[in-house]
Every structure is written in C-alpha cells, then in structure tokens.
Amino acid sequence: MVKHHASTQNIKIAVDAAMVTIREGDLHALLIQMKKSPFEGLWALPGGLLEEDEPTLKAATRILKTQTGVTDVFLEQLATFDDVDRDPAGRVVSVAYYALLSDQNLDLKTTEKYSDVRWWPIRKLPTLAYDHKQVVQEAIQRIAAKIQYTNIVWSLLPKEFTLTQLQHVYEIILRKNLDKRNFRKRIHDLKLIKPTGKTRTGMAHRPAALYQFKHRKLEYVQVM
Amino acid sequence: MVKHHASTQNIKIAVDAAMVTIREGDLHALLIQMKKSPFEGLWALPGGLLEEDEPTLKAATRILKTQTGVTDVFLEQLATFDDVDRDPAGRVVSVAYYALLSDQNLDLKTTEKYSDVRWWPIRKLPTLAYDHKQVVQEAIQRIAAKIQYTNIVWSLLPKEFTLTQLQHVYEIILRKNLDKRNFRKRIHDLKLIKPTGKTRTGMAHRPAALYQFKHRKLEYVQVM
Secondary structure, eight states, rough: OOHHHTTOOOOOEEEEEEEEEEEEEEEEEEEEEEOOOOSTTOEEEEEEEOTTTTOOOHHHHHHHHHHOOSOOOOOOEEEOOEEEEEEEOOOOOEEEEEEESSOOOOOOOTTTTEEEEEEEGGGGOBBSTHHHHHHHHHHHHHHHHHHBBBBGGHHHHHSSBBBHHHHOOOOOHSSOOOOOHHHHHHHHHHHOOOOOOEOOOOSSSSSEEEEEESSSSSOOOOOO | HHHHHHTTTTOOOEEEEEEEEEETEEEEEEEEOOOOOTSSTEEEEEEEEETTTTOHHHHHHHHHHHOOOOOOOOOOEEEEEETTTSSTTTTTEEEEEEEEEOOOOOOOOTTTEEEEEEEGGGOOOOOOOHHHHHHHHHHHHHHHEEEEEHHGGGHHHHGSSSSHHHHHHHHHHSSSOOHHHHHHHHHHHHOEEEEEEEEEESSSSEEEEEEEOOOOOOOOOOOO
C-alpha cells in the first residue's frame, strides 16, 4: 500500500445490477427511470453506493429490492467499471453484477426517487445514464459465452419447458438459428434435463413433451 | 445514487495483480515480500491504492512496474474482492487483474518498501497477506477455464515451441494428462498455429518441429 495516498483518496464505490430476461422473443433488461439532474428522464440500471460494512453482493441485493422490488435472484459479478468520468458528480467506481431471470410476472415496484421501473428490449434500449449501455452489452456478451459452457439457461426458463422453448432461448441469446436435430441430440447426450412425463398441448401444434433441469444450480458443461 | 451516503462513505479502492507463468514444470505466481506490520515478512501480490484520476488497469500497470519491474504485459480484469475485513487497516475493496507471462528471464526488481520479489510455485505458496491466496486461486481457475475456449496459451509460450511444449502447458494448467494423438489432431484442426520450418534438436530426442501462433492476440475458439 502506498501510505501517503490512503488519507487523500476521494473515490466512491457503487454497485450496479443488470437483470436480464427473455420475453416476447427477445432479451430484455430491467431499467429504472431517473428523476433528478443531470440524468432527469433517462433510464439506468438499478444501482447505488456501497455502505461501509457491506460486501458488494449484499449491496446489489439490497438495491435491487429497494429500487425494483426484485428479490431472490442469483447475482454474479460481471466486472468493475472505472472510467474516470463515468459519473458527472465525481469519481465513482462501480462493481457490476448480472442475473438471468425467467419471464415470470414479477411485481416490479420502485421508490419515489425514480419515476418508473420496467423491462426494455435489448435491441431498443432508451438512452441510458452513466456507462450503463456498456454494462448491459458486457452482460449480454458474458451470458452468450456462459450458456455455451454451463447449464445457466435454466435460470431463463420456467420449471417445466419444451425442447422447442429451450432451443429458442439458445437461438435468441446466440442470435443464430440452430439445427433442431443436432441441438436435441446434444442436449440429450449431456443429460442435463429429464422428461417430466407431462405434455403441453397447444392450439396449433401436437402435444410437446415437457422437461425440467436435473439441477437448478450452476454446472460447468460444454453445451456447444 | 443514495445521496446521503455520498459524503460519508469511507472505503478505499486498491488494485492487485496476479502474474502467472510456467517454470520448472509448474505454475508460479509473482510475489513481493512485505516489510511492515501487520504483514511483516509475509508475501503478497503486487498491489496498492488507486490514484484519483487513474483507471484501475493503469494503476495495475504502474504498480506492477514499480513493485516488480515487470512491464508490457496484457492484464485482464479478474474480479473485485470486497470482504469487509480483508485489510486490517480498514475497508479496502480491491480490483484484481491477472496476466500470463512466458518464462522469460524477467529482470525482477522491487522498491525499498519491500524485502524481495520472486516467483513462487502455486502448489507451495508461502503464507500470503490479505485475501491474496483466494485471488491467486481464482486467477488459476480463470486461466484453466480460459485456455479451453480461447488461444490464450500463446502468452505462456516462447515465440517458437514444439507440440510437446504446447501439450505440457495444457497438462500443467488442467492438471491431467492428455492423449497425444487427439491433442495434436485437435490443435491442427483449429489452425491456430503454423510450422516455422525449423526444428529443435535435443540430446535425447529426435528433432522436433517448431511452431508459432498465427496470431499472438486473444481469440475465442473451442480448444477442448
């Protein structure tokens, strides 16, 4: 440690949380709308300063609950963002977290400090405050990498799902079409999912078998 | 931002740098030996506090040069370490970087603030200060994951190398033996390396062809 800097360092530490889900066939991010200058009317990731006795994960969990109403998510550290001018109010280094949520009907609710909270499609984001556009982009890149070498897609799917739903999640995140036969062979070979014995019936399709993940926790496995 | 905390937050931000190489057939980390209490005589990763107008990558580069003499390395962000009691002197959140170095004869040189600087084998580390043992472990895990889906091993090898050397690097990091024929087939199929046309002659072996990486920069590719 360079001691003579210890008393003079004037940098704040914040956390930001990028929540991602799939709805209406596309990736969405959870954003809050700012009320105050200099970002009045702009949207941002939920975020705020770290408390003194608080690890960053705990801060992200607290802030997510307060600013969006979202609880019980598995947050993972994304990266630390540190451009010296990323916050016009002064130097703030931000530790960013991300999480994947299934498209459940979350009861979103923000505080009076913000105007609104809602999901925004990744391809049609509004203007974001701070460097949050970059944070969202890095979160999406990380997720696209991670679904290829882990079972992390379970967190984007309902408890029971069809193989078509599973393939769609991969196709949406990787932004390419996958061969149905190869995809299903690979998924079966990996033994990550098991049939529930139930089927889903739709108006236009024949009944499709419903599956579930054997384990709904992170496992490292070469999916593709 | 929670405004009423902005003026009272009393947390410092530091950076730490985990330099990893392979020498004598095993992974090694670059450590400096501390002179002052409370860690007198213990070893630590090079590290120190962030300057106010300095991005963390620049701080890590500066500190690495000052404390170890190492320059011109490709540092990548590992993770941010934030246990509230990781530093006995007060709350310090540390942004950790890592890099892979080839086993060149680096001219290591520390400042008078430290007693020594040297490479330590990963499996026989001395007692480390702060949470640096955890940082080293996470760096090794990251490297083991990354050599499987990128060409990052180039940074651990000399410019020209044999296929046996390349395989040994994989075996040391993954801690398992690889089948020679499958490994060579896979490496050839990936077209990451090309023959130099030269051979290396040894006392006990027949001449081995020397190869080099086509690109000595990060590429994403499924190696294994």
